[in-house]
Amino acid sequence: MEQKAGMRVDMKKYYRIYIVVIFGIIAFFGLFSILLPEKGYSENENRYLEQFPKVKAKNILSGDYQERFEKSFSDQFLGRDAWMKGATAVKRAAGFQEVSEVYFGKSGHYITKTVQEDIDQKQYLRNLRYVEYLGETCGGDASTILVPSPGTILGDKIPNHAPYYDADAMYNEAGTVLKKAKNVDIRPEIEEYAKQNQVYYKTDHHWTLLGAYAAYSAYSDANQMLKHTYGYFAVKKISEDFLGTTYSKVMPLNAKKDTMYAATNIPPAAVAYDGVERSGIYDVEKLTQKDKYGYFFGGNYGEVSITMNEKAEKKLLVIKDSYANSFVPFLMESFDQITMIDLRYYKKSVQKLLEENNYGQVLVLYELSNFAQDKNLYKLVY
Amino acid sequence: MVFSSLIFVCIFLPVVLVLYMICPVKYRNLLLLLASLFFYAWGEPRYILIMLFSTVFDYANGRLLEYFGDRNQPKGKKGILALSVVGNLGILFFFKYSNLLIHSWNQLTESHMAALKIALPIGISFYTFQTMSYTIDVYRGKVKAQHNFIDFAMYVSMFPQLIAGPIVRYQYIENQLSGRVTDAERWVKGMQRFLVGLGKKVIFANQIGLLWNDILQGNFQTLSMAEAWLGAAAFTFQIYFDFSGYSDMAIGLGHMFGFTLPENFEHPYSSKSITEFWRRWHITLSAWFREYVYIPLGGNRKGRQRQIVNLFIVWFLTGLWHGASWNFVLWGIYFFVILLAEKLFLLKEMERWPEILQHVYAVFFITVGWVLFAIEDFSKMGYYLQVMFGMKNPVFNETALYYLQTYGIFLVILAIASSRLPIRLVYRLRKYMLRVETEFAVKKGKKAEFIVYSIYTLVILLVSMGLLISGSYNPFLYFRF
Incomplete structure (x- = not known):
């Protein structure tokens, strides 16, 4: 059917929009989570957030640098609280009755x-x-x-x-x-x-x-x-x-x-x-x-x-x-x-x-x- | 690095995609090689040397095979092939199985040999199998030796399939090493496939993995039969969505860089026999064993008895490949027995069964199989199986009810998602759209499908990111492979 002349659908425009949206999201959050000034203490989580580590050959070889980098990347992620709220809402909608070892109790507990x-x-x-x-x-x-x-x-x-x-x-x-x-x-x-x-x-x-x-x-x-x-x-x-x-x-x-x-x-x-x-x-x-x-x-x-x-x-x-x-x-x-x-x-x-x-x-x-x-x-x- | 991490999705991937786009075509393999080495070194900064050794070793073997081939020296060729096989298996054996051997030796002889202080380099089972496929096929004359070292090194270390497959035989990808096409359509299709895989892993596998983890870590003495089956079902879904999710991500990433990688999973849980299951599960591994073990041993061409022995060898090795522990071997032999029974009489017998019964039969043995796979300790495994079959502990308890209540909807979603229902629905809709045979409808249908699918993958991306950021359970299941 698609081979018929005149029936070919030009999808290029749609592809371009998709590329811009998806690439835009991942690159935007990746870039700004690293570039924005580091947050030290999380009031919400009541703990000190992991800071981006300093580059040292020894730490890179042991894998310690990479581990800490990933942890700080997640801790410093742009809009972290909002992301977490979204994830919890999805889990709740799917019927989950607990998140992170905490029960969704009755009457707001x-x-x-x-x-x-x-x-x-x-x-x-x-x-x-x-x-x-x-x-x-x-x-x-x-x-x-x-x-x-x-x-x-x-x-x-x-x-x-x-x-x-x-x-x-x-x-x-x-x-x-x-x-x-x-x-x-x-x-x-x-x-x-x-x-x-x-x-x-x-x-x-x-x-x-x-x-x-x-x-x-x-x-x-x-x-x-x-x-x-x-x-x-x-x-x-x-x-x-x-x-x-x-x-x-x-x-x-x-x-x-x-x-x-x-x-x-x-x-x-x-x-x-x-x-x-x-x-x-x-x-x-x-x-x-x-x-x-x-x-x-x-x-x-x-x-x-x-x-x-x-x-x-x-x-x-x-x-x-x-x-x-x-x-x-x-x-x-x-x-x-x-x-x-x-x-x-x-x-x-x-x-x-x-x-x-x-x-x-x-x-x-x-x-x-x-x-x-x-x-x-x-x-x-x- | 693993695909299902923030750092891969939001830093590594966008950076590599941009560099790939601006890189002149002739340097693209070099770029992918460097990116792959970085990808591997991120998690295994020391063990990258082993992979590099493997690469150089088999590149040289390929060239030597060609050298002896050109000079008509079959003895030299045989020698090099033996060297390559022994070398590759030697590396694999040393890093993966020496501690199992020491441990088993100690148990048998009650001696106290110290275990070696080696960790299993990630992906070693995948890349050694890939490089072996190369040298064996060069020996057989199926492929030409690769002269371009960068192209060859890129094939071995290619990050999309490096750590969890699919196992891409050199033969399969040879032509793609040079002259690949990348365009917007491939990029989009690849990204969509990647996101579907990411969702399978992060949304499906990880979240149902919580249930299996809860049950596995719990006290088996109070485990009820219902809980045991829920646990087995949870792991059954976890391993499928995890593994096939990785394969989807690999295939999708490959696609974005212009590769067409082989499919690895084709709705295995919709199978109606174990024979069919193994045609649909981890396809590239089964193909590898068939091509390089089963057929060279004579396959089914040397009589029934020999065939049975060959099958046993293949399934023993398949089991062992999945991890250096005897429970994996048991798991392999378990399938050998079922497959043999099917080959000898069961498949014929089953033809008369109603379809639904065939399906129940297959799913039952697949699920029980995963218990052998998932519980390493034999006494724990035995206990768990006894609970599953009602020989111990009560049939039902409160906790089972709670699990049903909290994971019930999710389990139904997973069952549907692992079946062929969604894809059938899509076909049905497409057919419907095409029946309205006007140009307008076709165009509209295609566009509508693309938009719906795009939004679907976008939602998957956002939910996966949310789950990754909230630091929920995210295990890597293949560190033993």
Whole structure:
């Protein structure tokens, strides 16, 4: 048919347009991703972006240069966030219920996917034993709070039938191993609050202030301490547009922003991060940035000391992950001095710290799955 | 470098395309050679020396074969051929199989020989097979020895097919080394083919690979039968879309530079027997083994018994070619057994079956085969197969339901995409357009088809870029080949 005279179709114009469009797209993004000034820190992803490496013969021969070049090319890619959003939207449309190990939960929740295989039961048991050792040697009352993972409490918010690790068995194990470092099970309390309120952020892996309050309530009861009501702390809204870590991993098109609160009725205190004096426990600067949870204690530091009373008779030591940052303010009323240790960054001897200080109470507070995977708890023994 | 990377798509490819366009015709092979060496050296800066050695070695062998041929010295020719075959296989064997040998020796004799500290140079199985096809065919007088070293080196290192095929026999491409045509139409058709391949790899294979990876990394003790079959299906699709995607990209890239490379996959999962499957799967590899192993061994010309032995040798080697691990050999022998059964009686028997049953039969054995291929550890593989056939663990569980829910639509899309349905639909539409026999309709039909297909490939490009930028799962499956 096409051979018939006059029936030949001249496609040249169309070919030319196609070449210009396709070549234009790949070359444009390739060129400008390299030529535009490098971006250092990604607010959105809360990490430093890979920078284009310097040319060195040794690195080229080992392939290290090429690897880093490819990584920085992807990190520095023009319009990176928009590309990621597009990719997520496509996957969602194709029926995927998770992206980058985060579930698309119900009612706007983005919940980290933690399955049974992610948990190293041996490491968990070892960590429990380190904590129990701490309980035996600290010379004061020791408690442990293993904060339930968001998916454990919000089981009805993760996609139907989606796998999630079995927390019950792990709490049972904590109950058997932890004797001196008394296991404070905050699940009933936090479940109670979760019925009516939001105890975890929708776009972040942390708990909300109310979640932290539930833990404070359970902790105070377990240690027969005076307990204040939530209202007592004069809780104030600090931000209405928080998009946290799970949001950044998924990059959904239409995320519901989280509202953040903080306690304002707290006693005045002298605060030092890693020995450097600070103006307070809240870092207002962080509210203008992406990582707004950093408002509480400005993020994670090796050692944070909070002194309400110079005499420091009632002293508390908290060994913790970032979950404690929004929780500790509730306890400031109850102690003269609180020291927070983050073992990831703490370089000194914990045992020596215990010897030098007379802590009446010691608290280990971690989110459960984080606790089970943490490889720094051995430091409690040294 | 791999095709399915941002750096290839957005930097290497546009740069090479522009240089190729402005380069005078007589220097184009040199340009492609340099580009190919850069492409290879990007990922294997040291091992490029092996490839260069291979190139020089077989270039020299080709010239020597010609030299002895011209002087009528068959002994000299035989010697050179032996040298070339031993040299090529020696390199392949040393880099690919010596650690397997050491490991197996240690297991058999309970000794503790240390493993060699060598990594497998990417693409070595492809380019050694290509250079061997050259010297053997020069020996046989099927092709003339190549005098132009640059042309020959370009053939060996040509980046489109360098790391994952198709295996282009020298015979096939000889005439294309000089005097190729490049024009807008070839560029466009090539780019479209490349983008289809990119989509197969990045959108289809990588994303369903996540499911297989989840299942493979999971705890087999809690694996249900349904999960095991979902996993096997996932890998079945992953390997097809990955591998045929690479071939499409290679063929498309070749096209843009004026080459016509051989097809490598022809809807293998639409086959109705395993015999047919192997005519449609990795076509250039099967062709290579037929041409340089099966037929030289005597093929089917020396009686049935000898034919069976020949088939066994071919399938043992085919399996081993896919990786230095015994599970690949098992996979090859598995197909030997099925193919033999088909040859002896099954194919005749199957003629009476309904078509759908033939198809189910083929897909069943292909899928089970991929389990042998994908799980290297024999005890894990055995366990997985037992779960698949209901001998262990429950039939169904929550997780299987979740996987069905999250990957269900996608699996259906993949099944359709790997079948002949889409291409049939296109033919049907074309036929329909042609039936309206006016010039106007033909023109319109052709233009409409081009526009739709162009938009389709453009969308593939954008989605693939998005997935590559978000750093989603992007494995390279052929590092063992």
